[in-house]
Amino acid sequence: MNTMTLNAGEAVPAENKATKLAAEPPSVKNQAVKKPEEIAGTVGSPFCDEAKLRMRNVNVFYGETQAIHDVSLDIGRNQVVAMIGPSGCGKSTFLRCLNRMNDTIEGCRVEGELTLDGEAIYGSKVDVVPLRARVGMVFQKPNPFPKSIYDNVAYGPKIHGIASRRAELDEVVENSLRRAGLWNEVKDRLDKPGTGLSGGQQQRLCIARAIAVNPEVILMDEPCSALDPIATARIEELIDELRENYTIAIVTHSMQQAARVSQRTAYFHLGKLVEVNDTETVFTNPQHELTEAYITGRFG
Amino acid sequence: MTDLTQSTLTQKEVRERIESRLASRHRKEKIFRGFGIASIAFGVLAVLVLFTDIISKGSSAFVQTDIQLEVTYDPAVLGIETVDQESLAWANFDGVIREALRERFPDVTGRRDKRELYSLVSTGAGFALRERLAQNPELLGKSETLWFNADDDVDTYVKSLSKSEDGFLGRTSEQKAEWIQSLRESGELEKRFNTTFFTNGDSREPEQAGIRAALVGSLFTLLVTLTLSFPIGVAAAIYLEEFAPKNRWTDLIEVNINNLAAVPSIVFGLLGLAIFINFFEMPRSAPLVGGLVLTLMTLPTIIISSRASLKSVPPSIREAAMGMGASRMQVVLHHVLPLAMPGMLTGAIIGMAQALGETAPLLMIGMVAFIVDVPGGITDPSTVLPVQIFLWADSPERAFVERTSAAIMVLLAVLITMNTCAVWLRKKLERRW
Numbered sequence: 001m002n003t004m005t006l007n008a009g010e011a012v013p014a015e016n017k018a019t020k021l022a023a024e025p026p027s028v029k030n031q032a033v034k035k036p037e038e039i040a041g042t043v044g045s046p047f048c049d050e051a052k053l054r055m056r057n058v059n060v061f062y063g064e065t066q067a068i069h070d071v072s073l074d075i076g077r078n079q080v081v082a083m084i085g086p087s088g089c090g091k092s093t094f095l096r097c098l099n100r101m102n103d104t105i106e107g108c109r110v111e112g113e114l115t116l117d118g119e120a121i122y123g124s125k126v127d128v129v130p131l132r133a134r135v136g137m138v139f140q141k142p143n144p145f146p147k148s149i150y151d152n153v154a155y156g157p158k159i160h161g162i163a164s165r166r167a168e169l170d171e172v173v174e175n176s177l178r179r180a181g182l183w184n185e186v187k188d189r190l191d192k193p194g195t196g197l198s199g200g201q202q203q204r205l206c207i208a209r210a211i212a213v214n215p216e217v218i219l220m221d222e223p224c225s226a227l228d229p230i231a232t233a234r235i236e237e238l239i240d241e242l243r244e245n246y247t248i249a250i251v252t253h254s255m256q257q258a259a260r261v262s263q264r265t266a267y268f269h270l271g272k273l274v275e276v277n278d279t280e281t282v283f284t285n286p287q288h289e290l291t292e293a294y295i296t297g298r299f300g
Numbered sequence: 301m302t303d304l305t306q307s308t309l310t311q312k313e314v315r316e317r318i319e320s321r322l323a324s325r326h327r328k329e330k331i332f333r334g335f336g337i338a339s340i341a342f343g344v345l346a347v348l349v350l351f352t353d354i355i356s357k358g359s360s361a362f363v364q365t366d367i368q369l370e371v372t373y374d375p376a377v378l379g380i381e382t383v384d385q386e387s388l389a390w391a392n393f394d395g396v397i398r399e400a401l402r403e404r405f406p407d408v409t410g411r412r413d414k415r416e417l418y419s420l421v422s423t424g425a426g427f428a429l430r431e432r433l434a435q436n437p438e439l440l441g442k443s444e445t446l447w448f449n450a451d452d453d454v455d456t457y458v459k460s461l462s463k464s465e466d467g468f469l470g471r472t473s474e475q476k477a478e479w480i481q482s483l484r485e486s487g488e489l490e491k492r493f494n495t496t497f498f499t500n501g502d503s504r505e506p507e508q509a510g511i512r513a514a515l516v517g518s519l520f521t522l523l524v525t526l527t528l529s530f531p532i533g534v535a536a537a538i539y540l541e542e543f544a545p546k547n548r549w550t551d552l553i554e555v556n557i558n559n560l561a562a563v564p565s566i567v568f569g570l571l572g573l574a575i576f577i578n579f580f581e582m583p584r585s586a587p588l589v590g591g592l593v594l595t596l597m598t599l600p601t602i603i604i605s606s607r608a609s610l611k612s613v614p615p616s617i618r619e620a621a622m623g624m625g626a627s628r629m630q631v632v633l634h635h636v637l638p639l640a641m642p643g644m645l646t647g648a649i650i651g652m653a654q655a656l657g658e659t660a661p662l663l664m665i666g667m668v669a670f671i672v673d674v675p676g677g678i679t680d681p682s683t684v685l686p687v688q689i690f691l692w693a694d695s696p697e698r699a700f701v702e703r704t705s706a707a708i709m710v711l712l713a714v715l716i717t718m719n720t721c722a723v724w725l726r727k728k729l730e731r732r733w
Contacts, residue, residue, distance in 0.1 A: 101623065106546060132625035139623070143616035145635060155634075156624045209624065 036069045036270045043287045044277035046266075048076040052217060052247040053098060058112035060093055060102065060271075067093045071112075071273040073266060075217075080239060080248045082262035082279065084255060086294065090271040091251045095219050097121075098249065099135035100128050116217070133160050136210035140222040142202035144194035144209070149186050152194040152205055153177060156213035172212055180208035181238055200231025207238065211246070218242065220250040224257065236261050255295055259283050267291045354712070358705025364494035364507060365450040365458040367421055367483060369400040372443035373433060383437035393426035393433075397448070404488075405479060416476055420483075422449040424508040449496060450489070452506040452699035454480060458491065459702075470698060497706065501672040502688065506699035509692070511707050513674045517587055517667070517682030518656060518714075524591020524678055525598060525655050530648050532595070533602030537644075540603070541610040542632050561600035568597045569661030577665060585666040585681040593661045598651035605647025609640040642729040649722035653715050659686040685711045 051074035060068035068090045075081045083091040093102065100121065102108045114121040121131060133156070144152050153173045157163040163172045173190070177183040182204045186197070194205050203223055210218055220239070224232040239248060239261045252258050258265050258279065265282040267275045267290070275288045286292040309317075377395045380387035401417050402408070408417050425448040432446070433439055450458070453471045458480065460468035469477060483489035500510030544550045572593035576582045582589050613636045621631040662668070667683050668691070675682035683691070685707060692704040 099623070101619070104619075104622065129625050129627050132623060137623035139616065139619060141616060143614075143620040145617065145620060146639065155621075155626075159624070159626055159630055159634075206620070209620075213625065 036066075036272050039269060039272045039274060039290070042072065042273045042276060044275045044281070046072055046273065046276040047074045048079075048264075050077050051075065052077045052079075052117065053249070054113075054115045054118075055097075056113040058094070058097065058110065058114060060090070060097060060111075061107075061109040062105070063107040067271050068097075069271045071268075073273060073276060075247060075249055076264070077247055078243055078245070079264060080243050080250060080262040082258035082265045083249065083251045083268060084253070084258050084265060084294070085268035085274075087253075089268040091266075091268045092221050093271075094268070095221055095249055095251050098217070098219055099132050099137055101137065103128065133213050134215055135217040135219060136213065136215035137219045138203070138206050138210055138221070138223045140225055142199055142206055142226065144197070144202050144205050146193060146195050148191045149177075149194045149197070149205060150190040153208050153212045156209060160213055162213060176208040176212040177205075179211055179242070180204045181234065182208055198231075200227050200234060203227060203231070203235060204238065207235070207242075211242070215246065217247045217249065220248065222251050222253060225253060232257070255283070267294065269294075354705045354708050358702055358707075358709045360459050361497060361702040361706035362494050363459075363491040364496060365455040366447040366490055366492045367450050367454075368445060368447050368488040368490075369397065369404065369421070370443060370445045371396050371400045371429065373440050374399070375441060378440075380440075383433060383440055388430055388434055391430065391433075393429040394423075396429060397421055397425050404483075413475070416473060417479065419451055420454055420476065420479060422451050422507045423505060424449060424503070447490075447492065449507045452697055455507055456698050458484075458489070497703070501674055502670055502683070502691070503672060506695075506697045506703060509700070509703060511685065511688060511710055513671045514683050514685045514688035514707070515710065516674050517590075517671070518684040520587035520675060520678050520682065521590040521594060521662075521667075521684055522652055522656060524587055525594040526648070526652060528591065528595040529598045529602055529651065533599050533648070533651075534606050534644055536599075537603045537606030537610060538632060538637070541607050542636065543628065557600050557603055561604060564660075565597055565658055566660040566664065568593050569664030571596065572661060573664045583679050583681070585669045585671075585683070586679045587675065587682055587684075588678040589665050590662050590667050590684065591678065593665060594655040594658060597658065597661065598655050601651040601654065602644075602648050605650070606640070606644045609643025609647065610636060612643065613639045642726045645725050645729070646722045649718055649725070653718045656684075656715060656718070657686055657711070659684075659690055662687055685714070 053075040055071060055073045058068055058071045059066060071094060073081075083095065085091050096102045097110050097114060098116075098121065102110060110122055116131070116134065120126060145155065147155075150173055153176050154163075154169045157169060157172050163169045174183060174187075177186060182201060185201060186192075186205075194202065197205060203226075207218075207223075224235055227235065236257060239250065242248060250258075250261065262279045264276060265279045266273055267282065267286075267288070269290050275282065275286065275291045277287070281287075282291060283295060286295060373396065375381055377399055378391040378393065379395075380391045398414075398418050401420065402414070405417055408414055428448060429446075449455075454476070456470060457467055457472045457477065467477075472480075480489060496508060497510045499512055500508055501513030503509040540550060540553065572589055576589045576592055577584060582592075617635050617639065618631055621635045622628075626634065662684055666681075668687050669681055669683060670691070671681055671683045673680075689704055689707045689711065692700045692707060
């Protein structure tokens, strides 16, 4: 893995983070809980009736170190679920289990039962290619391909054979860019490189690219952490619009963002799922003392 | 850091401490820069010395002393009546040249003097004349004025005249020098562009020796090397970097590849001799075997540089493609490979340049042979540029000294062209992300 330079305030990219967290447990100020064993089971309501994604007793290991401890959670259809928690609590790791992006990390092992519409996500017979087409992902750092804007969006439909004729592709590209709220800004320069856009535009391009294959679930790993407040607001609006058609799981460090965009919020701590509830309940009436401490800003 | 006295320093004292060390810090930086500039200057100087030496020695090889003679295609002297394949083969063209020389210097009579006179012109002149008549059979019985290559001793003497008044006579006799003077004065002896050097193969006679055969041999050898080593090297690099599991076996392979890059090239030559020639009975001295041996030698270079350029592709691009549901194959072909290509090509061209300059392993497989004919294919016997240089450097004739340097100049020109291509390709294909 090549090294990257991080600017002050920039979060550690997910791939580094995943390996890093194994090495040093997160330090948490003003807090009695030091070990995952000291956290009892999940409080609140982790399950729902119409679950799109169903996770039961998920454990994730990086080599010898356990990063996720016995997490069970449902993500309902057309619902935005926010995952919050201090750095290194395993929320990104958990998110990356849902489309098996963890497969690419050396020594990562996932146990437990994960299903998408009742079909197993993990298993020797499961092909990750169609899975990832159904469960799209938007990363922390905008990562458009070093190709034209058009090719960025058309890439998914092309490789999955969703659209092959030029006219079909044109339509898919335009629709996706419109839904990502980027069409008016880029319609005159579709052949220009996607990397030439501003940070916020790049991230919306990545969202357009993800929705171009019409996935069922979109995973977002701190999609706004590299963006300014205006671009963030634009993306949050977008998430709200996308909820009509997609199920969304979003990892965020901003509690305001979680409160604004999500219907349910899950609080992770030291690799354990501490509390899941309606977003309103979590932020107004947290049931677990750790959740309360975190959202009131006593640590984290 | 935990020193209490330091934290009790006033801001003024802190500033003074910083300033007191400032001069030494700047001095250190200057020394460091000085070292850098000195090493670059040394490198530039070395290159300058090399180039001046080679160019000053070799540039004179690009001109050749020619002598103008009026020759008559006299059937009586030639001993033929018609121009056909058979008669051309044994016609006495040397006689025609001698006749022309005798006509030019009618007062030369003695046998020894005549022999001396005949040696003004290259022994290859007769072949040139035969070629001429074969292409223009209607010339039989007629006469014309032609330029012929002078003998290498004459050439050396004439070239040395431009450096000093008396020149370097060497094996040239005083009498010969007078003839040369007379020819020069009448404009019948001139230094003209040396086309022979670029059109001929090797020869024992320096004035007839050329680099064509070696250059073509080098090109065929490189062609074989490139077509084999680039695809194999890139495929190996992609597999090792993108697909292979990281375990003890792949570690072992990696160590071996790195070791292979450091194996002396003569060992590859021995391997080629034992396997390709003795076991598979491939032809000796052929570019095919040379190319195979050089492939073995360049593979590690290409694999290592290809892996380095694959590694330098940002992981975010891979993640993005994988997140879109691209298979590993598609991730590599659509995204990683285009971004890694410039680096791979640069590595390949550097490997090729290395192969072009390689001599030792080719000696082992017989490419050190004396090759007069320009090879027509990869199985024809041939030699390569560096081996040709080696052979000429070994020859006693004085005229080979400048030809050796000239051949080095050609080799350097090819190398510089290849490296410029590498830089240009990298600039052109490099994409920002």
